[in-house]
Amino acid sequence: MGIRLYTAPRLENPILVASWPGIGNIGIIAVDTLRGILGAEEFGEIEPWDFFYPKRALIRKGILEYLEFPNSKFYFKRTEGKDLIFFIGEEQPTEGGRMYAEGRKAYQMANFVLDIAEKFKCHRVYTSGAAVALTHHTIKPRVWAVPNSENLIPELKGYENTVLMSDIEDRGGHGNITGLNGLLLGVAKKRGFEAICLMGEIPIYLQGLPLSYPKASKSVLEVLSYSLKIEVNLDQLDELAERVERRIEEFYQQIPLEIRGQLDRLKYVTYAKPTEPGPITEEEERKIMEDVEMFFKKRGEGG
C-alpha cells in the first residue's frame, strides 16, 4: 500500500488543494470544478485497496475482468507564479458503516496526502467542506474559514463573504470539522504546513438530502480563487446550481406549511453577533430545529 506517482512534475512553490466528499459534496465540487477549469493533469494516486471496499466488479464470460476501487488521485497545474497540486478523494475511508473517516485509516490517508505536499515543497494546504448553518437555500451561502495557524487570521479577515468561527452566532470561536476535510488541517499543523479549510454553508434542513449543493461550492470557489489569485469563470457551476435549486424548491414545497413557515423565517436571519438581538430568538431557533427534525424523522419512517 502506498502512493504511486506516474510522473514527477517540476513545480515551483506549489499549493495543495485537497478535498473528499462530505455533506452536499460542497468541498469536492468546488475543488474538482477548479481542477477541471484549469485542466490540471493527473500524476499520481494513493493505492486504494487497503482503504476501500471495491465499488464495481466486471465479470465477462465467467472471468473476473476487473474490480474498480474508489479513486484518490493527485493532479498538478503550472500557472503563472503559482503552481497547484490537487488531491481529489472519491470516498473517505470509513470503517464500520460510519459516514466519515476517522481513526488510523484516516490519519494514514491524511499523511499520504501530506507526504506529497512535503515532497513537492508545498507551502500551503487548502481543504474544503460544508458548514451546516441556520440559513435558507435562497440566501447566498457564506464561507466559514478555519486556519491552523494564528498568522493566517488577518488574511482570512480580508476575504469577502467569509467568516471565522468567532464571527458565527453563538459559536464563540469553537466547532468541529468532521472527517478528512478537517483532519487534514490538524495533521498539516502537526507536520508544519499552514492550512485553511473553507466550508460553504448549507441550510440545516438540506444536510440529510442526497443532493449536492453547488451554490455553496460556488461561494467556496469564489473565496478559494481569490485567495489563490486565480481568475475563473464559474458559469458551469451556476448552471449546476440552478438545476439543483429547482429540485430543492420541489422538495421544499412538499414540507408541511407550518414547518415551511418556520423555515421561511431563516430567509431573514441576519448575521448578528451574539450580543445583538437577531430577528429569530433562541427559543424560536430551537423550535425550528425540533420541527425540522420531526419532519425528517416522520419522512424517514414513512419511506
Next chain:
Amino acid sequence: MNQEYPFKIYKKPNLRTPSLVLGWSEDVGNLGRKVTDYLNRKLKGQEFAEIAPEDFFSLGGVSIRDDLAQFPESKFYACQEHELMVFQSDSPRAEWYKFLSSVFDVAVHHCQVKELYILGAMVTMSAHTTPRELFAVVNSPEMKEVLGQYDLARDMDYQTPPGERPTLNSFLLWVAKGRNAPGISLWVSIPFYLAAMEDPQAQKKVLSFLDERLDLKIDFGELDREIRDQNEKLAQVRSRFPQIDDYIHRLESNLMLSEEENGELIKKIEDFLREGG
C-alpha cells in the same frame, strides 16, 4: 498474533499442494457454513490456524443468533488425507484487503495452496423442485478452460449495479489474481423461499462438484437423508396448503408470482420448516 501478522498457525499441517475451499458463515441458505461443516465432518478436518478478530470485526459486544451469543470466527482446517484445506469465517466488517491478504498468507505462503474455491449462493425465483444450477466465475482464462469438463455454467456476464457493491467473493478472487493463485468463485442457485433457511440440495450440488474436481470421495449419505427429509416436509406443506401448492406449481411452470404471493410463500415455508413440519 501481532500487528504485522493477524493470524496464528497452531500446527502446520502436513499437506503438499492442497486446494482451499472457503465458505462464509452467513450467506444465502447458510451455504458456506453447511458445506464447509460437511467437508470437515466427512473428511476429518482438523483446525490448525485462525485469523484474530480484532482488526476485522466490531467487538463492541456480541450478536445473538438462535438464542446463542455469537463471536466472530475465522478458522482454517486441514483434511490431511485429501490434500484439502477448509476456511470457514464470518464475513469481515472492516480492513477487507488485510483480511483477505491474511487468508492468502496462511494458504499460499505457509501451506502452498494451489487452487482456491470460494463458495457462494444466489437467490433464484424458481421452485425447489427445479434442479440447482452451479455457476463459476474464475480469475484466469486457463482456469475457465480446466472447468470445461464439469457441469457448470461458465459464461456469466455481470456488472455491479449502481448503488451496490461487489461481493466479498469477487474481492477475494481479485486478491487471488494479484497473487497469481487460480481461483474459482462458485455460485449455486437457491429458491427464494429457502434463502433464509437451508437448502441441502444446493449444498449437494456444490459438494458434488468439489468431490469430482478434487477427488474427495465424500460420503453423501447424511446429506441425501437431509434432502429427502426436506423434500418430504415441502411436499407436506403443499398438500396441507393448496394455495402454497398453487404458488409452487406456478413457479414450476415458469410463471411469476406477485410480491404479496412471494411473501406469503416465504412465510408459510419458513414457519413450517422452523416448526419441524
